[in-house]
Amino acid sequence: MALIIPTQLKLKPPNPLQNQILHPQVGFITVRTKKTSCSFRDFLNSHKVSLRIGGFDGSVFKTRVCDDGGAIPFMPSSSSDVDTGRSSSSGSRDGYVALFVRMLGLDNDPLDREQAMVALWKYSLGGKSCVDNVMQFHGAVNLTVNLLKSDSDSACEAAAGILRTISSFNVYRNTVAESGAVEEITGMLRRPSLSSNVKAQSICTLWNLSVDEKVRVKLANLELLPLLIKFLEDEDIQVKEAAGGVLANLALSHSNHRIMVEAGVIPKLANLLKSSEEGYKVVRKEARNALLEFAKDEYYRILLLEEGLVLVPLIGEAAYKSFKPSLHSWPSLPDGTKIEQHSKAPSRYGASELLIGLNIENQNLDEAKKNAIVGRTQQQFLARIGAIEMEGENKSNSESSSSGRFTLLPWFDGVARLVLILGLDDESAIARAADLIADSSVNEHMRLSFKEAGAIKHLSQLLNHPNETVRFPVIRALERLSISNDVCQIIEANGVVYPLINSLMHVDTSGSLTEMILNILTRILDPNKEMKSKFYAGPVNGSKGGWNAARNSQSPGYPSEMADSQSTSSVQTMDVEDVVDSAFLARITEILKTSSPNLQKKAASILEFVTVDEPCVEKVISADIASGLDCVFQQKSFSDTEAEMYVQKPELLALEVEEAGQAISAACRLFTRLLEFEHFRSTIDIQHFTTLLRKILISEIPVRNKDWVASCLVKLSSFSRPNLDFENPVTMDVTLYETIPRLIDQIKTSFSPEVREAAVIELNRIISEGVVDSTSVVASKGGIFPLVKLIEEGSDRAIEASLAILYNLSMDSENHAAIIAAGAVPILRRIVLSQKPEWTRALHLLRTLPT
Template sequence: MASSGVAPPSISNPKLPSAAAASAASRESRRTTSSSERGLAAPPALHPQLRPRSLRARASASGDGGEEGGASAEARTKSEFETPNRNVSSGEGYVGLFVRMLGLDNDSLDREQAIITLWKYSQGGKSCIDGIMQYSGCINLVISLLKSDSCATCEAAAGLLRTVSSVNLYRDILSDSGAIEEISSLLCRSPLTSEVKEQSLCTLWNLSIDEKLRVKLVNNEFLPVLVKFLDDEDIKVKEAAGGILANLSLSPCCHSLLVENGVIQKLADILKRNVEDSKVLRKEAKTTLLELAKDVYYRISIMEEGLIRVPIIGASAYKSFRSPSHSWPSLPDGTELQRSSRPSRYGATELLLGLNVREKNSSLEEAKMNAIVGRSQQQFLARIGAIELEDVSKSTTTPSLNQQYTILPWVDGVARLVLILGLEDVSAITRAASAIADASINEHMRNAFKEAGAIKPLVQLLGHDNESLQEAAANALERLCVSHEICQTIELEGVLSPLATILKNANTSKKLLEKAVGILFQIFDLGKDMKRKNGNQVINGSSGKLYATSNSKQNGILKTVDGISLSEVAERKNIIDSSIISLLINMLRTSPPTWQVKAASILEYIAASESHATMISASDIEAGLDDVLQQASSGGTEDNIDDQFELDPVRAEEIGLAIAAAARLLTKLLNLEQFRNKIDSARFILLLRNILKSDIPLHSKNWVAACLVKLESLAHSEIKLEKPVDMEVTIYETIPRLLEQMEKSFSLDNREAAAIELNRVVSRGGVECTRAVANAGGIFSLVKLLEEGTGEALEATLAVLYNLGMDSENHSAMIAAGAVPLLKRIVRSEGPYWTRALNLLRCLPT
C-alpha cells in the first residue's frame, strides 16, 4: 500500500462565476473574475457584449446585430457545442463550451478566458471537477497551456491542475498526461510570478502524495530548482516547496538525492531561525529531517548542522519533574551564580537570568553558558506544562508514541534530553539515553552533554534494575568516553563500581556486557593515559608505571607520576579480581575480534600490576592468546605459506587489531618469569612467524614483530630455530614498512630516510631481502625517488636499484618504471654519484 503524504491546504470553494463576468474580467485583468458569483444549477445566458470573441463573431455574421439575430446566433452556437448526452444539465453543457474553447485552433485570448473560468468553476468541489473531467482530452489541452507566454494563462492552467490533483481518482490521469514533466519544465523557466509558482508547486504537492509518482518528481534537473524555492520571498511558495520535499522524504529511495541537493542544510536553517516563521513550513522541514534521520549517516549530517533528534515521550511524563522552589541558575558542578534578588517560585527569575547569562557572566565558557540557557528554558517549560504542547498524552499507551521524535536546536535538545533523564518514566529515560548516544558524534556534542549535567545521572542509571535502561545508559557512556576529558569525569563520578557489579553478574545480558567492557576499555586505554604523562611514551609493550607509588602535589591534588590520582588507582585495583579476569580471558577465546581488542587491552593495562599479572598468568591466558593469534594463521608449519587464510580487507583490519592487542599483552606478560616458564615458546614463535606472512595490515605486524623479537631473545637458548627470526621480521615487516613510507609519505625527508634505511637492510640481508623488495613492488617507488632524491638518499637509492639489477627478472620492471632516462640524466650531469648510475645503466638491456 502506497504511503500517504501530506496534502497542501485546501482551496476555498466559491460558487461558479457567470460566464459573462468571467469573460469581461479576463479581458480587463486576465487574472481574476468579477466579484459577482452565481451557482451552477442555472447558469445565466451569455450577454452578446460579454461573450467570447468567437461567439460574438458568429452572431454578427448571422444577422444585423439586433436582439433577434443575436438570440438566433446564440442558439446555433449552443447547438454546435451541445454534448452527446442529452440528460446532462445545462451547467454541464456550459462547461463543455469552455472545454472546447481550450482547443489549439482558438484565439489565445479566448483560451485564456476559458481556462480562467474553468479554474474558478473547479473550485466548487468534487462534482465540479467531475464535470470537467468527463470530457476526454481536456487535461491534455490544459497541460498545453502551461507553455503559454501569458502568466495569467499559466496560473489558471496550473490552478486547474491543482484542483484536479486534489482528487485521488485523477492523479494517475494527470501523471500519464505528462503533467509532472510540463510543470517541472515550467518551474525551471525564469522569471515567473509568485502566483504561477504557487499553483504549480501545489499541484506537485498533491501529486507527491502518491508514492509511485514521487520517483517522477525526483530528477537531476528539477530537484535543485525545488530546493531553491525554499529561499523564495513568497511564503506560500516556500510552504509548497517544503510540502513536496516532506512527501518525497517519505520514500527512502529519494533520500540520497535529497541530501545530495543540500536539503539538510536548507531545512536546518529554517528550524534554527530565531524569528517566527511559517508554522506550516517549520512543520514540513521537521517532517523531512525526521524522515532523513532514520538513516544513521544522514542523522549525523543533521546533527552537524546543529540539530538533535529528541524523543517525544508524552506530556504526562513531565508531570514527575520536580525542581526546588526558588531555584537559581547554577553550573553543572553545583556552583551557583551570584544572587541579586529573591527568585520566583515558578522559575521565571531563573529563566530570565538564564537567558541573559551571556551578558552577566562573560567570563564563563561558551559551553557552560549554553548549558545554563538551555536548562533554564526547558525547566521553565516543564514547570508551566508547555513541553510537547501537541496532545500526545492520550496516546501514551500506544506503541506508536515510542517511535515519535522531534527536532530541536542542539542547545534546547541537549537540555531536554538531560531533563528527561531526571524523570520517573523508565521508557522515556531509556529513549533519552539512546538519543544521547546517537548525538555524541563529536567533541563539541560530548562536551555539551557533560556541561549540561548528563554524566552523573547516566552513571547512576547503571545501577537501575531495568536491564534495557542499563544498556541505554552504558551505550551513552561508552560514546561519551571517547573524549579523554569526559572519560576522566565519568570515572570521577564513580562509574567503576557499577561496572564491576555488571561484569560479575552471571545473568548480565551479552549486549550490556559488551557495553560495560567498552567503557572499561576506554578508561583503561593506554593511549589516553599517555596524554596524562605529559609526553612520556610507551614503546611496544614496555611496562608503564601505571601503579607507581611516587607522587607529586599539583593544584592541591595528590597525583601519581602518571597523572592519575591515588584514589583512582586504588579503585581501579579494587574492582579487578579473578572473576573479571576469567571473564576477559573467556572473551579472548569466544568473542569476535572487536571484543577481543577490548579484552586484551584491559588485560594489558592491569598486567602492569605484579599481583594482577600473577593472577593473569595463573589463569588460562595462553589458551586465549593462542585462539586470537590463530585467526590469521593456518596453524601449519612455518614454511607452509600457501596455507595462510586469504582475508578480505575489512576482516583483515578487524583481525589485525585483535592480534596487535594480543601481541602487546603477550609482550607485557613475558616480563613475568612465571608466565615464561609456563607457555610453549616454540608454538608462539611459530604462530607469530606465520602472522608476519599473513594479509593483516602492516601497522598490526609492527607489534607482532616486536613481540616475536622479544620472545626469541628470551627463548633462544632453549629453542633451536632453523631460520633466524630477525630475517623474517626484516622481510615481512621492516621492508614492507619502509616501502610503504616511500610510497605514501608526503614528506621528501621521510621518503629519503626510508630509502637510506632500506639500503642498510638490503646490504645486510643479501638476496632474500632484494627479492622481498622486488616482490613488494618497491622498484617503482625507488625509481620515482631517483628524480627527487639528493645526496645520501640518492646514493642509497642507486645502491638498492643496482642490487635489484643483478637479477635479470627485475630488468623489465625497472625499464617500465622509467629508470633508463633518469639514469642517463644523472650520468650526463657528472654529479657525485654518476658512476653508480653508469654501472646500473650498463646492467640494463638498453
C-alpha cells in the same frame, strides 16, 4: 471533440457568446465574442438566457444579453425573484458549463478561451457537484492542460486553479496526473517571469498530485526539484507553503531521498524550520514533516545535525509530570559544576537569596556553557508550565511514550530536552532519549554539548537501572560519548567502571553489548595513559599542569576547576586491585578464547593496563592467560582454508587480516610485558609460542602490526638461545619479514629526508652483511622504485647506499626489467657524466644492466 450540449444551444454561431458574469467572489467575468449574426442574437434574446455561477455562498446573479453583445448585471428585486432564478437557472447552468468547455477548443480565439477558463475555474469552486459537472466532459482536463502553455498569466492561473480543484478529489486525481499536467506545469514554472498567483496555483496542484505514490516518483526528477527548492525562498508565503508541501510528500517515498538530498533540499528546509518569522507556521510544519522522513536514515540524520537540528522523541505531556525541578541554595551549571559563592553572609533584606542567579560574580563562561544554561532554562520552564510538547506538535499524537513519534529542535534546545528526559520516571522515554543521544554524538561538538548539558551524570546513574531495556541504550550512549577524550575523563570521574564490569559479567560473549562495554573500558583503562603521565607530567607551554591539563584547558567547555584533577592517569585515580578479581579475569580470558579479533584486541589492552600494577600480575597469570594468548595467536585468517575465500572475496579476507593484525599486536604487547616475570615464563611452552609467532611474522598482516611480534620473538629467543647473529632462524625471520619491509615502507612513505636516509643506510647494512634472501625480499616488497627515486632526490649518503643496494639487486637478472622500468638508466648516466663521488658505483650498475 464531441460534447453534450443542451438542445437549445446546438446552434453553432461564428463565434462563442460574450457575457459578463457577476460572481460573488471575483466580481465580473467577461466572456468576449465578436459581433454575431442577427439570428443568433435573436435566439439568445428570445430565450432570455440566465447564467448562474456556483459560489461558496450560493448566491444567484443574472445577466441579460444586449444587442451589442454586452451584459447588464442586475440584482434580484426580492427573495421571490431569487427563488425563481434558482429554479429556472438550475438546468441551464449545466448547459453553460458545456458551452464554456466548448469555448476551450483550440479553434477559438485565445481571449475567449481565457475567459471561459476563468469562468469554469470559479464555477468549480462551488464544490464536488460542480467539479462533477465539469468532469462529465472527457476533454475538459486535456483542454485545460493545453491552456497552461498560454502567455497570459490570467489563463495560466485559471487553468492551474481548476486543476488544483479537480485534483483535490481522489476520484479525479489519476485523470489529472495522466493528462500531462505534471510536465506542462514543470515547463511553465521554468518561465523567468511568472506571477505569484500562478506559481501558487500550479505548485498546489502538484501538492495534491504528490499524494499518490506513483506521481511522487514522477515528480522527483532533476528538472522539478531545483525549482521547488528555489521556491522555498520565494517572497510569497503561499508559494513557500506549497513548495514545502510538495517536498514533504515527496519525502514520504524512501526511493526519492537520495535524489532530494543530492539536490540540496536539507539545508533549505532546515533554515525554514529554524526561522522565527511570523506567518511561517505552515511552512515550518511541512519542513519538519519532510526532515523527519530524512531523519529515519542514519546518514541523513548526520546531515540534519550538521544543520543544527537534533531529533527528539515525543513522549507525551503526562511523562513530564514526574519532572522535579532542583531547588538548590546556590546555582550550578548544567554539568553539575558548582559556582563559587563569594558572599557567605546572607543579605540584610534577603535580596541575594531571592535573586540568587544575579549574585554570580564570575561571568567568564564560554559559549558551550552559556548555550547549556539557556537550553536547560527554556526546557525546564516549558516542563513546569506543561507546554513542552504543545507548540508545533500534535498534542493527540504525543500522549503515549510508545508511539515512536519524534520532532526536531535546534541543537541547544534538543540537547537540553534529551537530558531533561533522562531525569524522568518513564523507562520507555529514557531509553528513547539515550538512543538518540548515542545517534547524535557524531562529532566533538555534540559530545561536548551533551557533557555541558549534564548528560554524563544521568547516564552514569542509569547504569544501575534494574531494567535491561534502559541499560542497553544508556551504555550505547556512553560508548559514543567516550570517543571524546575529554568526555571520557568525565565519564571515568563519575565512577562507571564498576557498573560496567558488573554488566560485563552478565552478558553474552558475542553480544553487541559486550563490544560497547569493552570500548568504554578500553578508553578508560588505557595503558598508554600511564606512559603519557610519565613523559608529560612536567609543564607544557609554561603551564603548571601536565600534558592532560594543557590539552584539556584548550578544549571548549572543559571546566577549569576539573583540569588538575583529570591530569593524572587512571592508575593514579583508581585502585586497580579493587577492579581485578578472579571472576573478571576469567571473563576477559573467555573473551580472548572465543570472541572476534576486535574484542580480543580490547580485552588484551585492558589486561595490559592491569599488569601495570605488579601485585595484579599474579592474578592475571593465575587466570590461565597463556591459553587466551594462544588462541589469539592462532587466528583462523591464517589457515589454508582461507585461500579459496581470498579468491572469491578478497576484500573480506583483507579486513579479517587487518583486524587479526591489531589483535595480535595488542596480545604481543601484553605477552612482552608478562615475559618479564619468571612465574609466567615457567608456565608457558617457549618453543610453542616461538613457532606461533614466527608463523605470524611470515603472514600477510600489516607491517605496522609486526613490530611487537618481532619484539616478542627476540625476547623469547633470548630465553631459549642467547645467540643473536643471523644464523639464528628467529633473527633471520625478524630481519626478512619485519625489518626489511619496515625500512622499505619508510623509504616509500616518509616525508623526512633524514628518515629516508637512515632507512636506506640500515637496509644497505643488512644486505651487505649477506642476509640470505634479503635482496629477493627487497624486490618482492616493491623496494626498487623508491630506491631509484632516492638516487635522484636523496643526499649523497642516501645515493651511495641506494646505488649499493641496486647493484646487489642487479646480480639477479630477474630484477633488470624492474630497475629499467623505474627509470634508473637516465639517472645513472647523469651521475656518471657529472663525475660525482658516486659515479663509479653508477657506472658499475650501468654495466650490469642490458642497456
